[in-house]
Amino acid sequence: MDTFLQACINGLMIGGFYSLMGMGQNVIFGVMKIINFCHGEMLMVGMYLAYVFYTYLGIDPYVALPLVALVMFIAGAIFQHTLITPSLGTKSFTNLLFLTVGMGILLTNGAQVLFSSDYRTITTSYSSIILSLGPITVALPRVVSFCVLIAVSIALAFFLKYTRTGKKIRAVSQNPIGAQVVGIDTKKIYMITYGLGAALAGVSGALLTLFYVINPTAGSNFGFRALIVVVVGGLGSISGAFFAGIFLGLLETLVSLFIGPSLRTLVVFATFIVILVIRQNIILRRA
């Protein structure tokens, strides 16, 4: 029972990351109708940004969060405006595919050149503090990171629901023609949306650094899972992505516990395929 509870807590903590990654991916998909294949690599960049801020400037990763978000937002917005936006609407789907896949490869190799493939970690004074509640123990940074993740998720939902820019983002994703009719600058919304997705991925990466190894390929796992989260939670659904992320985190740790860690990824992908097939059947039956 204790190990079960412990696994649930661990699953919840990791699931928060999948949620936020999936939410970012989902906002991007909703607005641009593209899959961002470098989402995981953007998380990895966020890790290295936090690493650089900490190692060279002595800024605590939590304090550096707004900086990481800002840098990622600007970089994402520029990438969108200069490369992705001009390729949208040209009928070439492959252009877009190569753009984001290529950017992912570029980021990974760039990190390799700058930081080598060595595993790096950030150890702060509070890294080793363990909180315990009865038999369950959790490292303090995990708890703090999880709380920040939840806060950011809620802030994102509020942003989309209540702010003018958030409403414009939803308008463009629901009806781009309608958005043009009411004078929304779609290109600007594209920049903001992609920047937002990049910032969310970067923040996820920075939050991971306190208990996860940093290396150039650390993002790919999260990138894949963000895709699963989007598909399971429903394309375009922010709350769906949130719950799907938590579900995926729980599923992974429980499979590790009951079936074995080596089968974890296999079971996750098998579940993903099963859900896809079920969905497909439901959609086909409705049509």
Next chain:
Amino acid sequence: MLEVKNLNAGYGHLQIIRDVNFSVNDGEVIAILGSNGAGKTTTVRAITGMLKPMSGSVNFNGQELCGKSSRAILDAGIIQVPEGRQLFTEMTVYENLELGAFSDAAREKLDESLKFCYKYFPKLEERTSQSAGTLSGGEQQMVAVARALIGLPKLLILDEPSLGLAPNIVDEILTVAHDMAKNNGISVILVEQDVNKALKTADMGYVIENGHVVLSGTSAELQNNEHVKRAYLGI
């Protein structure tokens, strides 16, 4: 107020409308008539900047708008209720209307504009927090018209507001359009296939066939025109 001269537009290399000419005066409702595929919506898109015209002139109160961005044309005061309404179906009625206020001026007057719209479409006031996609077709058309009015248009373009609606709802919407022109200083372009209803509302009419204006005149003239009677009124 609006003078369209020799407007040419199409999609890619395919030209759809050829040398379209018409004009709208202050306080006037004009009807653009024509059957399916005649090029009415293409004309609207070219005027509103949704589609870049190939050539021609769109003069609005002395300002040349041909080739300008759709946003610049909105800012000049030409607002459309597009074909198919193009609402944000998963957003509430209120959010849809709010998004219609694209300029600072429109945002400042939002509350006043909302009251103005609810006066014409009382049903909308009861449904502000309902998502637009769950409304009936007629109610959705009302939201689309209200969304355009909230942007404070000087010229309102309605592209086939009657499509798929019950006759009494169509009448309601056309009455509002007429009232906008006559009592609120908003000129109206009414694009319609329902020639009978359109000519009852409009002062002037232009008939488009194969992308070209083949006939124009006052509503009374067109109602008595043999070609219009035969081809569009079924008399």
